[in-house]
Amino acid sequence: MSLGFQEVRLRLPHIELAAHLYGPEDGKPVIALHGWLDNAASFARLAPLLPGLRIVALDFAGHGHSDHRPPGGSYAIWDYAHDVLQVAEQFGWQRFSLLGHSMGAIVSVLLAAAMPERIERLALIDGLIPYTGEPDTAPQKLGEALKAQLALAGKSKPVYAEFDRAVAARMRGVGAVSREAAELLAQRGLMPVPGGYTWRTDSRLTLPSPLRLTHAHALAFVHGLQCPAKLVMAEQGMLLAQPKLNQLVEGLAIDVVKLPGGHHLHLDDDAGAGLVADCFKAFLDAP
Template identity: 70%
Template sequence: MNVHFEEIRLNLPHIELAAHLYGPEDGQPVLALHGWLDNAMSFARLAPKLDGLRIVALDLAGHGLSGYRPAGASYQLWDYALDALLVAEQLGWQRFSLLGHSLGAIVSMLLAAALPERVARLALIDGLLPLTHEPELAPPKLGEALNAQLAQAGKRRPVYASVERAVEARLRGGYPLSREAAELLASRGLAPQAGSYTWRTDPRLTLPSPLRLTPAQAEAFARALRCPVSLVLAEEGLPVQRAEWLALIESLPIALHRLPGGHHLHLDDEAGASAVADCFKALFAAP
């Protein structure tokens, strides 16, 4: 497929981020945040179908062509939220909307709940609530994360003899996605290395989280949302963490859409991207 976008760089005080820019200069401002280990190409099918929007699809820190966080820094949800807010500041967007997939949807929700005066709309794909754990699990989970950080120095990056091998590896890992979706993500996510290829993503992104919110804290964020929210859930996508989460979502003033397809339904094929776009058009057309 042919992908038409403008490549831009954003120099934040602490990191440089790369992004794809779509839409007219006077369009509604939208920041698009992709999922874990993906990149800005995640929105290559969807963004062109959302007319009238000025979409900045970021490579999140440590992903795609964006920079890594310095040694000793972390990739926590709130770190990504600050990055997004600083990007909006640099663009001069006092009020803006968020389009998020998976991890990007979770970060978008947290940012919108924390600063409701800044976020006009939320368009979310197969993601809303962060992974949580009960308070008594916090000490052992922190210990697990600290030990993983100590062991990280001895690990090597995976290396692939060809782009095709890397695509095959991506197809075997995580949630299923189409070959074309994997190829699109690989086109931005791979770097040549001595005649072979490796992923550009920071290896620290695979480390376990040192701290997670409790279920009560996650629910408090969801209930703090004040902007219109449209949530697409894929029938074969991320499982809802607990039955209570789905009950919570259905109790909130969220426009909930259930669509056939997998976790990357907005990228897997044109039909899925069109279906997701149709769900979001009403959200962005509202006054």
């Protein structure tokens, strides 16, 4: 596995983000977006298998080595879309493609539908639309979110006495991953603290959403896509486990490929990364 990349920090007008840069400077521009609580290492296996592309694999705000949102700030999913646009502005990219996994795929869909003039192509890995909420549940959900915000100050992150214990915990976490994948994510996502290691991620990322898009909202974004889109669905992933999403995908003008593997099939092993790369090579490099 080749891990050749350049580590950079991007000073945006409102926040500083970290990223890994892959490929030649004159390659076709692609911004790669990882999943919730992951980081740029999510693309450590896949990006080197996509030659000819200039891939900016971001650490989302609050993740990896990127800055956290300011005190009082939140992590609404549409705020990530703004961050991505600012990254593109910094590179001078008026048109670019998006390679997104899980939450990163969802952000990609939102941005591509909202700003079709900016997005060339969408390459999505086991992610499409956010969890939704209907109007009648909104007051309850907001109340739960406010209570969780008040309680956050009294909570502390877990501290792992040894690196391997943190790796084991990540293997069992949301979107369970292989040991090698967990090690890659942990190497970038952990920081030393008294007593061992803890995650760099902002604790606010674990708070419940105060407001969710309705199902109709989510559908409007998916149906509003104007660029070519290709979706890889993992056979043991999260999308195929949701019957309603399966039905939704069947009615969309999106090229869907089902591959063996779990939610992180692009990171779990070289074989999975190779299969995903084979799906996206020609697609992302197309004129």
